[in-house]
Amino acid sequence: MSWRETLGVTPSAETPYTHNSQNTQNPTEQANCADIADSAHRDAEQESSKLLEALADACKGLAITPAEVKLALAAEDIDDWRKGAISADTLAAFARLLVQRREMDQGKRPEHYTEQATCKHCGPIWLWFSGDVLGCPWCWNRAADKPIPRPCSIHCGDCNHFERINHPHLGHCAKGEPEAIAGLWDTDRRYCERFLPRPQQTHNDQPRPARAETKR
Ligand code: SF4
Ligand SMILES: [Zn+2]
Numbered sequence: 001m002s003w004r005e006t007l008g009v010t011p012s013a014e015t016p017y018t019h020n021s022q023n024t025q026n027p028t029e030q031a032n033c034a035d036i037a038d039s040a041h042r043d044a045e046q047e048s049s050k051l052l053e054a055l056a057d058a059c060k061g062l063a064i065t066p067a068e069v070k071l072a073l074a075a076e077d078i079d080d081w082r083k084g085a086i087s088a089d090t091l092a093a094f095a096r097l098l099v100q101r102r103e104m105d106q107g108k109r110p111e112h113y114t115e116q117a118t119c120k121h122c123g124p125i126w127l128w129f130s131g132d133v134l135g136c137p138w139c140w141n142r143a144a145d146k147p148i149p150r151p152c153s154i155h156c157g158d159c160n161h162f163e164r165i166n167h168p169h170l171g172h173c174a175k176g177e178p179e180a181i182a183g184l185w186d187t188d189r190r191y192c193e194r195f196l197p198r199p200q201q202t203h204n205d206q207p208r209p210a211r212a213e214t215k216r
Contacts, residue, residue: 047082048070051070051078051081052066052067052070053066054081054088054091055067055069055070055091055095057088057091057092058088058091058092058094058095059095062095062096062099063099064095064098064099064102068098069091069094069095069098072094072098073094101140104137104138104140104141105140105141105144105146106146107141107146107147107148107149107193108149109126109149110126112128113126113127113128114126114128115127115128115129115130116130116151116152117129117130117131117132117133117136118131118132118133119133119134119135119136119138119139120132120133120134120135120197121135121136121139121142121196121197121199122136122138122139122141122142122148122196122197123148123150123154123158123195123196123197124150124151124152124154124195125138125148125150125151126138126149126150126151142196147193147194148193148195149193150191150192150193150195152191153189153190153191153192154189154190154191154192154195155186155187155188155189156171156173156184156185156186156188156190156192156195157169157171157186157187158195158197158198159173159192159195159196159197159198160196160197160198160199161173161174161175161177161194161195161196162174162184162186164186165183167183169185169186169187170182170183170184170185170186171183171184171186172184173194175194177192177194
């Protein structure tokens, strides 16, 4: 049964294409083209539903839907999956990472981030190992102006958002964080998810989101 019969479209019901008088394609050729397009469309639909099935397995027990994971896959990823280069385990790991990233975007610390580290651009952070790093997963929060949960308190005086006034110790928070009537005392310790260290400018010092890289 052809796609026309399936859809109940008979040849007599079709309006001939008259806009372009140069269109010399005969009805048989048109039908062939339509069949090919329809077949390609059905193949793509089948493939999409297969991918969603695979993603449904990957999303089991996670607070994310297969459609959301599919949306996050790049065209190259889908191509690789089609070629069998992405395993079910990899899809599951990708889904878990997406959930983790989503939680981190909301300022939530992943369970396995149990160590205190210091990112050059973000300041004190939670990570899965301790030490100093040049870039970290929280850099994405910093770049998007989202909160970063802190493993310790900090001094406002060390923060890039601290705007010093004409006083040896007082200033205000450019981020609008709560402060006393007189303002913030630079050496007071406080917990702050908006803290960002003052950049130490060097000729090749470009703050950017990056993977965790350990300082040498
Ligand atoms: S962002 Fe936080 S640490 Fe920075 S000045 Fe404001 S209150 Fe202080
Ligand atoms: Zn960072």
